[in-house]
Amino acid sequence: MESRPPLERLxxxxxxxQATQGIIRDRGARRKIMAFVLGAAxxxxxxxxxxxxxxxxxxxxxxxxxxxxxxxxxWTLTAFLLAIADLLLLRVERKRTRKExxxxxxxxxxKD
Numbered sequence: 001m002e003s004r005p006p007l008e009r010l011x012x013x014x015x016x017x018q019a020t021q022g023i024i025r026d027r028g029a030r031r032k033i034m035a036f037v038l039g040a041a042x043x044x045x046x047x048x049x050x051x052x053x054x055x056x057x058x059x060x061x062x063x064x065x066x067x068x069x070x071x072x073x074x075w076t077l078t079a080f081l082l083a084i085a086d087l088l089l090l091r092v093e094r095k096r097t098r099k100e101x102x103x104x105x106x107x108x109x110x111k112d
Contacts, residue, residue, distance in 0.1 A: 024085060034082040041075035
């Protein structure tokens with residue numbers, strides 16, 4: 001009888017870290033996820049303030065109310081943090097590009 005290898009501990013944590021790194025490094029994926037998360041937060045806010053307002057009445061259903069608005073806030077905070085990361089990564093890329101251009105210009109001037 002064949003025995004299975006033991007389950008690797010913390011496999012989900014490793015997967016989450018690798019997926020997060022992939023999202024942060026890829027500009028297109030980062031911006032798509034940022035747009036999706038921000039859109040979801042806006043839809044949740046609009047629906048929570050209009051359609052689901054009676055269902056989310058804070059005096060009658062405090063648990064639902066807190067959970068719903070916590071999730072909405074979490075989505076908003078996630079979009080905000082992704083936007084800050086995007087800005088910081090753009091600054092790093094700009095500095096790197098500027099340094100490369102300055103090196104090319106100084107290299108071409110030395111040849112002349």
